[in-house]
Amino acid sequence: MAAFHALPGFYQVLFLYLEPLSMVLPAIVVYAYPGTSWFHHQLIPSSQTASQLLDERTQMAIWQLANCYFLLSLIEAVVFRAVRDTLPQNPQAQERLIGASLAVLAVADVTHIAATIAGLPTDLRFAFMHWNATTHGNVTAVVVLLTARICWFLGIGRSRSVNGNQRKTL
Numbered sequence: 001m002a003a004f005h006a007l008p009g010f011y012q013v014l015f016l017y018l019e020p021l022s023m024v025l026p027a028i029v030v031y032a033y034p035g036t037s038w039f040h041h042q043l044i045p046s047s048q049t050a051s052q053l054l055d056e057r058t059q060m061a062i063w064q065l066a067n068c069y070f071l072l073s074l075i076e077a078v079v080f081r082a083v084r085d086t087l088p089q090n091p092q093a094q095e096r097l098i099g100a101s102l103a104v105l106a107v108a109d110v111t112h113i114a115a116t117i118a119g120l121p122t123d124l125r126f127a128f129m130h131w132n133a134t135t136h137g138n139v140t141a142v143v144v145l146l147t148a149r150i151c152w153f154l155g156i157g158r159s160r161s162v163n164g165n166q167r168k169t170l
Contacts, residue, residue: 042135
């Protein structure tokens with residue numbers, strides 16, 4: 001395996017394996033089982049049962065959302081590996097490409113969290129114990145991923161800084 005200076009240890013496991021897997025799962029859930037109606041119903045926690053039929057527009061929007069999850073999964077799983085395999089001896093280029101990707105993903109994290117919280121009914125917004133797995137995935141898990149991206153930019157747990165220079169250790 002080629003050297004991946006830009007994503008050492010924890011970051012490599014998180015961004016090459018765990019996050020892509022966590023993003024492809026919603027796409028599988030929507031496309032295969034339990035399907036669009038179930039996923040749509042899970043977006044806002046409720047004790048009511050899911051409706052079996054969605055109108056065509058709603059079904060299309062859920063399929064498109066699943067496609068976005070799938071796309072993000074592919075970007076991290078495939079593009080990050082291409083950076084690693086193509087530039088094993090160029091840590092500065094790795095840092096620049098991975099940094100640009102993580103910056104865009106961090107912006108998407110913030111907007112995703114904001115959109116999810118804004119879309120929740122007022123009584124559920126901060127009632128974390130009443131959230132379901134989907135809501136925790138859309139907020140709690142994304143906060144964890146955003147925190148990991150921020151830590152990457154701060155140089156925590158890695159030997160290179162964002163600008164590609166060696167970090168001085170104390």
